Amino acid sequence: MTEHAISQAQTYDFLFRSTSDGVIIANKDGIIEQLNPAAASMLGVTLEGTRGKTARHAFGTNASLVNLFTRTGEQSLDIRLPRRRLAVGIANTLEDGKRVVILHDVTESRELENRRESLIKALVHDLRNPISAVGGFADLVEKFGDLNEQQTKFLTRIRQTSTKLYDMLGTMVDLAWIEAGMPLEHRPIQLRDLINQAVDQVTHLAHERKIVIAVSVQNPMPTVMGDPKRLQFVLYSLLHNAVMYSFPEQTVAIHGWGDTHEVYCSVADRGIGISDDELELIFDRMYRSRAEVVRNTNGGGLGLTIAKTIIKRHGGDIWASSNFGEGSTFTFLLPVVQL
Secondary structure (H helix, E strand, O other): OOHHHHHHHHHHHHHHHHOOOEEEEEOOOOEEEEEOHHHHHHHOOOHHHHOOOEHHHHOOOOHHHHHHHHOOOOEEEEEEEOOOEEEEEEEEEOOOOOEEEEEEEOHHHHHHHHHHHHHHHHHHHHHHHHHHHHHHHHHHHHHHOOOOHHHHHHHHHHHHHHHHHHHHHHHHHHHHHHHOOOOOOOEEEOHHHHHHHHHHHHHHHHHHOOOEEEEEEOOOOOOEEEOHHHHHHHHHHHHHHHHHOEOOOOEEEEEEEEOOOEEEEEEEOOEOOOOOOOOOOOOOOOOOOOOHHHHOOOOOOOHHHHHHHHHHHOOOEEEEEEEOOOEEEEEEEEEEOOO
């Protein structure tokens, strides 16, 4: 063995033993060959007690973990661990037939996510009731006498503002959570899958508005690391906006491509567009265009702010280009991970 090969083997051995993620390796016959200290600690087992056994014999009571070894191709499942802990298990088969399973403990991050959901529900419940009351009282005012034109205008503004606050409460809490640096998931992602899911989410709205969604995605796409739920929100927000602000019977195009360094995704529409003096403001918190069609469309002006925050948290960037009255294109990039 050459000096370089020895050095490389020592590096791999150091990473294998030092990483906080559990790593389990089985040969092409399904026999466990390697188990790093993190995996042994997570599962409450020893290398001696598992090596030389099949996954079914070694982890027979943990059906999800066994499935990662018995299935083919890349797989991802939640894995229950002892002491009420939880891991995300990712498995793949190498070229030599070996099956590698990586366990990433997500107990704390899932608990934080549950707390976030509870916080959103509590705030939404506690604040939406008085906001609903404001709108209700505004409706009652008209029933107790005639109003002049200015009074009617003010009541309409009260209803619009209370409706806007009602709709955006949950989104505001979510933005605060993300901006506070709360942890995101960090796992390999195929952006193609998230694009397809986002397209499915807006297809019904597109049909209603007679909009065609054209999808063009490089195959294969490079892999990125990140939070699939958050990145799908970005894709959905961009597609939803494109459909909402497109002229009827037009096409919205989503395009994904990448190289060895970065992955790109763009969403282009043929709609109302954005004026030059507003182009730098659209990602600002709660900013909404002066255009009448935007003012008459439901929204709180937070979608693009959240999208930008998510992309930045993933080490990427997002920007827009537009011709007023002709359409807009939103593009973001994410760094590629070499697997």
